[in-house]
Amino acid sequence: MxxxxxxxxxxxxxxxxxxxxxxxxxxxxxxxxxxxxxxxxxxxxxxxxxxxxxxxxxxxxxxxxxxxxxxxxxxxxxxxxxxxxxxxxxxxxxxxxxxxxxxxxxxxxxxxxxxxxxxxxxxxxxxxxxxxxxxxxxxxxxxxxxxxxxxxxxxxxxxSDFLPCSLFILEVDPTEDELPFEYQDELTTMSFSIKMGSAAIVCTLLDNGIIRRALGKLYQVTEGHSLHPIQLAEFKARVFYAAYIFSVVPEYFIRPVKPEDDHLVLDTLIDDVTNEIFNPWEMTAYAHMLEEMLKPWSIREAEILQNPKQPLSFLLDEENNFKPMERYLKQV
Structure with missing residues (x-):
């Protein structure tokens, strides 16, 4: 039993x-x-x-x-x-x-x-x-x-028809990758990332996959590409910031259990009628997050927000296409 x-x-x-x-x-x-x-x-x-x-x-x-x-x-x-x-x-x-x-x-x-x-x-x-x-x-x-x-x-x-988290699995280019292992978590926003060799997992727990859908185009753009470590840092900043402005908590309900059942079935509900799913995106707050992720490259917020309407990006060009990158060259 x-x-x-x-x-x-x-x-x-x-x-x-x-x-x-x-x-x-x-x-x-x-x-x-x-x-x-x-x-x-x-x-x-x-x-x-x-x-x-x-x-x-x-x-x-x-x-x-x-x-x-x-x-x-x-x-x-x-x-x-x-x-x-x-x-x-x-x-x-x-x-x-x-x-x-x-x-x-x-x-x-x-x-x-x-x-x-x-x-x-x-x-x-x-x-x-x-x-x-x-x-x-x-x-x-x-x-x-x-x-x-x-x-x-x-x-x-x-x-039932959901996964309680958003999962992103990314490949990292070894050319300038000096850290075989990296780990980061943020308890309050339930954000998590771990890099093992050339494979990185970025995850937001307890969002029922909403953040993955919200960042679906960005994730799609990276598919099939190996990311420079600085591009991975930017990807993490976008996911961690999305978790920061994510403002609802899913509820989970167990279906009634019958004597012959050998597993539980869970349904979920998100109150998106009285609550906004995301708080407004604030460029300065995102820049703070990105600055934190870019610490190994000493990139400051002023440089990130040089063009406030289009913050610094190593992942995407001006047309939002993937920006191939093997080596990072510091802008003078």
Whole structure:
């Protein structure tokens, strides 16, 4: 008999080192799972690389672990990681061949692992974050909705005509690519990007694919092209900014379960009648985001907004066609 019961840690704010993050089972503090899989850490020598948390404490990739019972680790996390490892070994084509729901679960596990770490830390922070996640009811509601669909990792679940996220898989040109691994996430907007060798995944969680549709033409323009790292940075800025102005939270509903059912079916609803899907696009705010992404090339906002009506772009020419680029030449 398949257990189709969902776990909800948000009901009692049950975030501790003694509850499995995925099923809530009481465990000891030794029961942990890495947020970033061991295969990923070994392949890109990440073990001792540092990560800064919201409370200003520092951890490393190998130290960033989440409470996880043996059953969830063995039955759900390890098979997922094995699938993604095999796909990633084949680059962009391998990742594109993976079922999108599996990529969503993989990214969701890393994102949620970082989030749970922050929520546990907030109980006894090194420095109290300026905006404590656990004290923002709207954010907690958003995280709760996300966790509901992340439970698909443990409970068989079918999403009816939707995927809870927007996924972009891009190829990176190796000519001037000096970083074999890159990772970035933004907890509040649920934006995530990871680059493994020549393959990059950019994702916005909990938007039901709306951002992918909104940026569909841009994504289409990049298809079949290898992006220079500076072009990837711009693509990320556009996706992360779209997530920043995305203003609705999808609701998810479980269809009534019949005794013979072996999975849950989820429907979704977005209130686009009383709410705008996106807040207005503000060029200065986008320029801030792009400046942040372009830090490795020391490109400042003034240069980005030299022509305020058409901000600096490395991806598109004036006719919005793809701009081929193998090397970056600093404009003098």
């Amino acid at each position: 398949i257990d189709l019961t969902l776990y909800d840690p948000f009901e009692r704010m049950q975030f501790s080192d003694t509850n499995c993050f995925l099923c809530g089972t009481i465990i000891t503090q030794e029961h942990r799972a890495p947020v970033f899989a061991e295969w990923l850490q070994y392949k890109y020598s990440l073990q001792n690389k540092e990560l800064l948390l919201l409370d200003k404490s520092v951890t490393t990739f190998s130290q960033l672990t989440i409470p996880c019972c043996d059953r969830c680790h063995t039955h759900y996390l390890l098979p997922l990681e094995a699938e993604v490892e095999q796909a990633a070994a084949k680059g962009v084509e391998g990742l594109q061949a993976l079922p999108p729901q599996r990529l969503f679960q993989w990214i969701g596990k890393m994102y949620y692992g970082s989030l749970v770490t922050e929520l546990i830390k907030e109980a006894n922070p090194l420095v109290m974050p300026e905006y404590a996640v656990s004290e923002d009811p709207k954010m907690l509601g958003k995280f709760r909705s996300f966790y509901q669909v992340l439970q698909s990792l443990r409970v068989p679940m079918v999403f």
